[in-house]
Amino acid sequence: SQQGEEDPQALSIQEGENATMNCSYKTSINNLQWYRQNSGRGLVHLILIRSNEREKHSGRLRVTLDTSKKSSSLLITASRAADTASYFCATGLDDKIIFGKGTRLHILP
Amino acid sequence: GAGVSQSPSNKVTEKGKDVELRCDPISGHTALYWYRQSLGQGLEFLIYFQGNSAPDKSGLPSDRFSAERTGGSVSTLTIQRTQQEDSAVYLCASSSSRTPGNTEAFFGQGTRLTVV
Numbered sequence: 001s002q003q004g005e006e007d008p009q010a011l012s013i014q015e016g017e018n019a020t021m022n023c024s025y026k027t028s029i030n031n032l033q034w035y036r037q038n039s040g041r042g043l044v045h046l047i048l049i050r051s052n053e054r055e056k057h058s059g060r061l062r063v064t065l066d067t068s069k070k071s072s073s074l075l076i077t078a079s080r081a082a083d084t085a086s087y088f089c090a091t092g093l094d095d096k097i098i099f100g101k102g103t104r105l106h107i108l109p
Numbered sequence: 110g111a112g113v114s115q116s117p118s119n120k121v122t123e124k125g126k127d128v129e130l131r132c133d134p135i136s137g138h139t140a141l142y143w144y145r146q147s148l149g150q151g152l153e154f155l156i157y158f159q160g161n162s163a164p165d166k167s168g169l170p171s172d173r174f175s176a177e178r179t180g181g182s183v184s185t186l187t188i189q190r191t192q193q194e195d196s197a198v199y200l201c202a203s204s205s206s207r208t209p210g211n212t213e214a215f216f217g218q219g220t221r222l223t224v225v
Contacts, residue, residue: 048213101150
């Protein structure tokens with residue numbers, strides 16, 4: 001089952017621009033995480049936001065969470081070529097961590 | 110070890126053969142997850158181990174798939190009578206949390222399985 005759904009599925013932007021990805025989920029959560037995947041291999045944890053938090057920052061990353069709308073957004077500011085990757089949101093549900101289908105981000109030089 | 114280790118990195122097998130994929134989690138991590146990722150797709154949950162509790166096998170796609178975790182550490186995912194649709198990257202992750210999603214999950218680099 002898919003708990004999170006990322007939007008858009010794919011995004012291409014110019015280097016230096018900001019990239020925004022959205023995630024919607026279906027059930028109540030304790031927290032929500034964002035991960036990055038390069039080249040279809042292992043995922044790397046980016047940031048975790050708890051259900052009682054509305055916004056969190058980490059470097060060039062900004063995550064928001066709206067539990068009333070069951071949605072989250074990931075903003076990457078001043079994008080770089082190295083940000084090209086797939087980005088996934090994940091939530092804990094029924095003793096599992098469930099991932100969305102991801103957003104493929106491509107940073108154009 | 111310093112991270113989650115998976116072996117082999119790549120596996121090519123003939124249709125109908127059995128394969129075993131290994132995951133060595135971070136020492137001390139009680140939670141261990143297996144996921145499958147087909148080309149260009151998201152992560153499909155397969156199975157979850159937490160300490161000595163019975164594993165959550167709800168994501169296993171068929172009875173050809175099984176997994177075990179010995180001594181609360183190393184896990185083996187076994188696929189019997191492989192089919193071409195089993196071709197995918199199999200990812201393992203471990204976490205120190207007893208509540209899924211409460212802390213970071215650490216991923217291995219995956220095993221790319223190709224069934225020919």
